[in-house]
Amino acid sequence: MPLDHHRETIRANWDARVEIHYASDDYGVERFVSDPEHLSGVVRFDRERLPDVSGKRFLHLQCHIGTDTISWARLGAEATGVDFSTKAIAAARRLSSDSATPVRFVISELYESPSKIDETFDIVYTGVGAINWLPDIRGWAEVVSSFLEPGGRFYIREGHPIAWALDFGEESRLVVRYPYFETSEPFGWSEDTTYVGEGVLTSPDTYEWNHGMAETLQALIDAGIRIDRIEEYDSVEWQLLPQMVLCDDGLWRLPDGRERMPFMWSVLGTRT
Secondary structure, three states: OOOOHHHHHHHHHHHHHHHHHOOOOOOHHOOOOOOOOOHHHHHHHOOOOOOOOOEEEEEEEOOOEEEEEEHHHHHHOEEEEEEOOHHHHHHHHHHOOOOOOOOEEEEEEEEHHHHHHOOEEEEEEEEEOOOOOOOOOHHHHHHHHHHHEEEEEEEEEOOOOOHHHHHOOOOOOEEEEOOOOOOOOOOEEEEEOOOOOOOOOOOOOOEEEOOOOOHHHHHHHHOOOOEEEEEEEOOOOOOOOOEEEEOOOOOOOOOOOOHHOOOOOEEOOOOO
16 A cells, blocks of 8 residues: 555654653653653553563554554563654664664564564554555555464454544533544644644644444454454543543543543454
C-alpha cells in the first residue's frame, strides 16, 4: 500500500512531534538513561497482561521514539521496534544507546514492514494510540499475523472506538460526533501542539480513521489469530475529555458515572 497524501501528512506530523516528545517529562527519556530499571507507564500496565517476554523475539509495531520497546527489552525481550518516522527511529536508536538497552529499530511504513523484516516473532505488540492512524484494519491484521510464529502471541491495548467517536470539546455531556466504523476517507485535524511537551508543531495537519470493535476483532480472527482474552477499561492514558480527572494510578477517568462507557480496550491473541 503506497503512501498517499493522508499518510504522508501523518508522517510529517509525527516527525514534527519527535523533538518535543523526546524532551518531555511524560516520555521520561532522562529517567531511562539514569535508571536501568525504569519502565514506561504503558508497559508497567501491560506487563501483567502479557506472558513472560524474557528471551522472546518481540516485535513492536508503530514504536515511535522507542520508550515502550526499550521497556520490553528491559524485561528480557529480544526487541525490535518499527516506525515510519525516520526522526522517531533516530531518536529511539539514540535512547537505546544512551540507556545501554540494546534494541533493533527499523524504519518502515506499517503495511510495507513485512518486506523490510523477513522473519517471524514469538510476540507482536501494538501500543496505545496506534491503529487510529491506519486506513485499513484488515490489512493491519494481516501484517500482524504475517509476523507471528504459529503459537505466537499478539497483544494490543488501544483507545476504544466509541471513545474516538466522541466530541472531545464537549465539557458536560458524552456526545457522539465522529464515525464509529472505518470509513474510506479519514477525518482531519490541524493542531499546532501535541499531547505532551512544549513546542509548536511545524506540520500541524493530520488524519485519523476509526475502526469499530467488531471490525477489528474480526480482522484479527480472519487473519488467523485466536482471541484469548479481551478487556475494556474505564480509564485512558491522557485527558481525552475536558471533564476527566487524573486518578492516583496516573490514569484519567470520568469524575462520576464511570460505568457509562469504556475508554480503552485490550486483546491477547494467539496465532493458530
